[in-house]
Amino acid sequence: TEQTFIAIKPDGVQRGLVGTVISRFENRGFKLVAIKLVTPSKEHLEKHYADLSSKPFFPKLITCNGPIVATVWEGLDAVKTGRSIVGATNPLASTPGTIRGDYALSMGRNVIHGSDSVENAKAEIENWFTAEEIISWKSHSEDWVYE
Numbered sequence: 001t002e003q004t005f006i007a008i009k010p011d012g013v014q015r016g017l018v019g020t021v022i023s024r025f026e027n028r029g030f031k032l033v034a035i036k037l038v039t040p041s042k043e044h045l046e047k048h049y050a051d052l053s054s055k056p057f058f059p060k061l062i063t064c065n066g067p068i069v070a071t072v073w074e075g076l077d078a079v080k081t082g083r084s085i086v087g088a089t090n091p092l093a094s095t096p097g098t099i100r101g102d103y104a105l106s107m108g109r110n111v112i113h114g115s116d117s118v119e120n121a122k123a124e125i126e127n128w129f130t131a132e133e134i135i136s137w138k139s140h141s142e143d144w145v146y147e
């Protein structure tokens with residue numbers, strides 16, 4: 001099954017939204033397979049956001065201003081559905097009901113990160129977790145989430 005990398009950014013941690021974000025992914029039916037609280041280095045963030053290195057806001061993006069919660073979620077179409085739970089990058093476009101649409105007002109304080117493709121999800125999971133940190137387990141609710 002598909003996996004996606006979801007991180008609660010420093011603003012989300014500071015605002016006490018860790019539980020909310022985790023609940024939304026759990027409630028949708030996704031299975032948590034990895035989680036940790038980390039304060040990433042500049043180098044780590046540089047690697048994570050490498051595709052945005054030419055953007056004017058890049059220096060800010062790679063300046064770590066607090067701990068983040070890194071997670072990996074597994075389930076049907078986890079990447080695309082995960083992005084729809086996260087919501088649009090621009091707060092003007094993020095629909096109520098999405099995490100950003102419910103909790104964010106600015107681009108640089110948008111609470112959460114979600115992988116945007118299966119390929120990027122693989123690379124991001126590798127960048128944030130070792131293979132041993134990804135836990136394979138059988139959820140008792142699986143038979144009731146999927147028919």
Ligand code: GTP
Nearest residue numbers: 052057061088089107108109110112113114115116
């Ligand atoms: P992520 O899930 O964090 O990757 O966001 P995204 O995929 O919705 O957007 P993108 O990958 O294009 O940008 C990564 C992050 O850079 C965004 O989540 C924002 O926090 C930040 N960002 C993107 N565009 C802007 C911008 O125009 N201004 C500022 N200040 N930040 C931006």
Ligand code: MG
Nearest residue numbers: 113114115116
């Ligand atoms: Mg992105």
